[in-house]
Amino acid sequence: MTVGVVGAGITGLALTHYLRERDVNVVTFDARDAAGGVIQSQRRDGHVVELGPQRMRATPGIRELAAAAGVESDIVTASEGSLFVYSRGRLREAPTDVRPFLRTDLLSWPEKLRFLAEPLTQAAQPQETVAEVFSRKFGQAAYERFVGPLYGGLYASDPSEMPAKFALEGLMRREQEAGSLLSAFRQRVGSGEKSPAASFPDGLQTLPEALADTYADSVHLAEPVETVESTPDGYTLDTTTDEYAVDDVVVTTPANAAAELLDNVADGTDALEGLTYNPLVLVYLETDGLPEGLGYQVAYDEDLRTLGVSFNGAMFDRDELCTAFLGGMHDPEILAESDERLGEIATTEFERATGQNATVVDVVRRDRWFPAYDQTWWGLEDVQTPEGVHLATNYTARMGIPSRVREARQLAEELSATTA
Ligand SMILES: Cc1cc2nc3c(=O)[nH]c(=O)nc-3n(C[C@H](O)[C@H](O)[C@H](O)COP(=O)(O)OP(=O)(O)OC[C@H]3O[C@@H](n4cnc5c(N)ncnc54)[C@H](O)[C@@H]3O)c2cc1C
Incomplete structure (x- = not known):
């Protein structure tokens, strides 16, 4: 049996690991030349910046996966800290x-x-x-x-x-x-389900990169899948460079890409195309000093445009860098502002909330970054995939990295059971 996996984000790579562990042939593709999907860790002025998730929970499942990829000992955990909310003029626990x-x-x-x-x-x-x-x-x-x-x-x-x-x-x-x-x-x-917040010295992308290296003979980066076709024996994945015959297909891509890929084999793909994704601006701030805690969100009755701030650098003893989030469903228009203006909003509001000065390290904007889980999700009830085609995604199941890994593991168990 061969399983074709579309997407080498954390879901696709965890699935690759769990299938290989069960001796199932797997071939995994990603359109990008880097592993990790939305998990993207980069360096700016010597700081680690996260463009996607800022941290993950170091659950037993995550630790096991990191061990398989040889990076478990590199995991850094945050000491327990409180989250704050900016409400009525100051931060409150x-x-x-x-x-x-x-x-x-x-x-x-x-x-x-x-x-x-x-x-x-x-x-x-x-x-x-x-x-x-x-x-x-x-x-x-x-x-x-x-x-x-x-x-x-x-x-x-x-x-x-x-x-x-x-x-x-x-x-x-x-x-x-x-x-x-x-x-x-x-x-x-x-129940202790609340494992500590964790990352790696070079950021979260360490984990997917290590998984892609471990299974380099299964993982094809920079090779997008263009179509999925049904055949008498299973399915064919057409990529930009080749054609692969597989028995089962697992699609882990964002919804618009899944709609395009599955158009010839699944029903209701218009609903996938129609799922709302929220836009986001991330402003990385270097600060003189941070208040205690892991970060803060802004209460809905405040007039700030910042949604929240994560104290990443301090959380993992890296530096005094933090990430301010702006935009989202409440304020998509903010993406039209210049970088200079976005930096000005983030620093002014950070200073107002924390009383500390901040300077802008970088501004990143993403038009479609988060599945919104809004009313368009009712459309998912029309989506039907044929036997052998599976959606394992953060819009058909839960979003967090540990949940993505758990789903990959369950699916690998189901798929390997059919070959037994
Ligand atoms: C800003 C942000 C903050 C978050 N914060 C947290 C957090 O703090 N903690 C937490 O646990 N989770 C967080 N999450 C959620 C979590 O990061 C995601 O749910 C998870 O990483 C999604 O992984 P995935 O593999 O399912 O999908 P993705 O990461 O989207 O991977 C899908 C992959 O499919 C590829 N692809 C697309 N089209 C094709 C094609 N045609 N052929 C081949 N490949 C294709 C893409 O290039 C991509 O690599 C956050 C997410 C975001 C965006």
């Missing part, structure tokens, strides 16, 4: 556990009691938006000041545009099991 919840001044005591009444509310409904679920269950103040910004920040999206059915699928399942969202959350934190 975001409560992610009981003690910070009791001491935070983000909410008044009546607002805290309203929050704690969540187990008495009706379960989240698939047709509701994430904003409706969170404000109904936790109260409007908690939604606007930290639940919305922390959650929406994961997707650079607007929770009032995100159907719970897709965006909260995992959370709703855990809510049913645990009886309430708060208990589900507490069980998760208590």
